[in-house]
Amino acid sequence: MRIAASRICRLTLAFGLAAGLAAPAFAVGDENDETSPPPKTETTTKCADGKVWDKDKKECVDAKKQSFNDDDLYKFAREFAYAGQYENAINILNLAKNQSDPRILNYLGYANRKAGRFELGMSYYRKALQADENYILARSYMGQAMVEQGDVQGAKVQLVEIRDRGGENTWAYRALLQSLNGYRTY
Known part of the structure; x- marks a missing residue:
């Protein structure tokens, strides 16, 4: 009986470790992780006036005059947004082909x-969730916005x-849980 229990315990531990290894893991700053702030690049450390860093040209360029793909534009916009350059982020996002x-x-x-455009921001969160109801990052940001506006119940739903x-x-x-507990998040 003891041998069987010990064997079950080892199998359970092995299964748990294997399951943990199979799950995606993101290091802080990993470019595949949408939830951690993006690493600062030349776009926000060297470029000005909403320009972005072109790795191939090794210079700051006007994104409107280039042919960046949507993934590149998204990365530039995230970096601008996390740097507090919201208008630059919006301008870059508006260049994406797939709106x-x-x-x-x-x-x-x-x-x-x-x-400061709360209602417009909420309308975009709703559109993101219409496009993908499982997009939990949009749910988190929407919930944080709700907390900011005093809609604690709506945030709890999210x-x-x-x-x-x-x-x-x-x-x-x-x-979102931290936001509900009174901590300032994103």
Whole structure:
């Protein structure tokens, strides 16, 4: 009996470790992790007037005059948004070809909200969730906005949605929970 119990314990531990290794893991600043602030690049450390860093040309360029893809534009916009350059973020996001991309819509919401256009920001969060109801980062930012406006019940609904969509162990969940507990987040 003891041998069987010990064997079950080892199998359970091995399964748990294997399951943990199979889950995606993101290091802080990993470019695949949408939830951590992007690393600062030349776009926000060397460029001015809303210009972005072109790695190939090794200079600051006007994004409107270049042919950056939506992923590049998204990364530039995130960096601008986290640097507090909300208008630059919005201008870059408006250049994206796919204006229905939930990532683009979410950051249009974030940048507009942070720039003081709360209702416009909320409308973008709603559009992001219409495009992908499982996009928990949009739910987190929307919930944080609700907390800022005093809609604690609405924020709690978003927290439950994040949890129920498998996001309980994510930054999106923790950030909204912290916001509900009175901590300032993003």
